[in-house]
Amino acid sequence: MKLVLDKKDRVADGVVLLTLRRPDGGPLPAWTPGAHVDLAPAGGPVRQYSLCGDPADTSAWKVAVLREAGGRGGSRHVHDVLAEGQHVEVSEPRNHFELVEAKRYLFIAGGIGITPVLPMIAWAQAAGRDWRLVYGGRTRSSMAFRAELERLAGVEIHPQDECGLLDLDAVLGRPSPGTAVYCCGPEALLLAVEQRCADWPSGSLHVERFSPKTVAAQSFSEEFEVELAQTGTVLRVPAGRSVLDVVQAEGVPVLSSCREGTCGTCETVVLDGVPDHRDSVLTPEEQESGDVMMICVSRSRSTRLVLDL
Template sequence: MKLLLEKKEPVSDGVVLLTLRHPDGDPLPAWTPGAHVDLVLTGDLVRQYSLCGDPADTSSIKVAVLREPEGRGGSQHVHDVLDEGQLVEIAGPRNHFELVEAKRYLFIAGGIGITPILPMIAQARQANHEWRLVYGGRTRSSMAFRDELEPFDQVEIHPQDEHGLLDLQSLLGEPEEGTAVYCCGPEPLLAAVEQHCAAWPKGALHVERFSPKPDADQGPRHEFEVELAETGKVLRVPADQSVLEVVERAGVSVLSSCQEGTCGTCETIVLGGTPDHRDSVLTDEEKETGDAMMICVSRSRSPRLVLDL
């Protein structure tokens, strides 16, 4: 789907907010807090960005993009090439960061990780749930949407140059029954939050990553087979190739985007065998069931996998 870039505006140092609408004014697909879309910037430059607008507004979608000079080129394209009035192709929305039902919510955001948290806060407020946001960033001026968040008593703004790193021990040192913890931000923050939540009830912590876990693809790489359930065709997956590469070479079309196990686009149902999960999307509980896998990075613990392809 191609959408019109209606507005592009700075919302903090290094962050621009894009507002996109259907060029004919048609309603846009429904989405829920935590969802993201793919922006197809060029033929081979596709990036995922969290939706940060109002899910009830079907006339537009909004994403905020941080300029990352050391990144892979997506953010620089958004900042330097995209202009208001251009058509931008999108795919999605998809959601692997759904807001679960809970008594109360503790939101922890680092930098641009605030984007998926914004609609979650709106939903929690609308449902009259107890909530709290602890929002960290490098500097106050770099923290997007700070002005609209500061008026809330439940919001704590922690610029690192003023207060240092977030005090996660005081936040997470004592597990709280009935509290769902949602965290999004840079990998060091996510890793630290996961460590501090180790003693919390199972399923209490929910994280979304912008890049793969550092150890996600560790482990032996063996050759194995995949059986495509729709045709019964059996394919060999060499140790140096992914399932995605093999099935695409066999002529099977599979939606994919990041090819590093973070976006969830290539999620595929597993009908038989035991996946070796190497993604950074599925929760531990989802991985234990073995019902689905990200075929761009994950492999097999069994000699053969049967996939719903």
């Protein structure tokens, strides 16, 4: 859908907050905490950003964008080119970082990883839930939404130049049954949190990645077949080509965006066979079930997969 950039505000060093509305002022689709959208500004690359406003406000969507000097150009385009009043192509919201029901919530955010956590905290606060936020960043001035968060009880601000790295052993050293841990931030933080949650009850940890995680080399055959259940068509997926590439070349309409296993757009139902999951979206439990796969990166452990396409 085409939205107009209504406001562009600086909310921290190197971070701008975009407020997007329908040109006709009409309501936007509903979304839930943890959701993200694709932004495709004219002349700029498609990128995914977490919605960080109020889900109850259907008049506008808000996303915060960190300028990444070493990135691929998406954030530079937003900061340097995209201007108020311009129209932007924006996808429907998708959510692979949904809040689950829990007795209490522990939120851990690093840098711009605070964005999907903001509406989660607002929901937990309004619902009277037990929650805690541990928020780390390089400096106070680089931490988006810090001032408003500091007014809330349960928020711990840890600028690295003042406090050093987050003491994750103190935060996660003792498993807490009934606590749902939500973490978003740089890959080093996510890996460190995953390591410390290894002994927590299954399903406790929920993470969202900005970039694909490193997947160890697999011993499974690189060539396999996919059967498209809706037509009975059988296609060969050779080494070096993704399932997504093969089925789209056959003319099968499959939505996709990132093509690196981080956005969840190409999630496809698996009817038979054993996927070789290489995405950064599904939880270990979801991967173990084998019910769905991200066909832009994941492959097969079996000689044939039957997909609901």
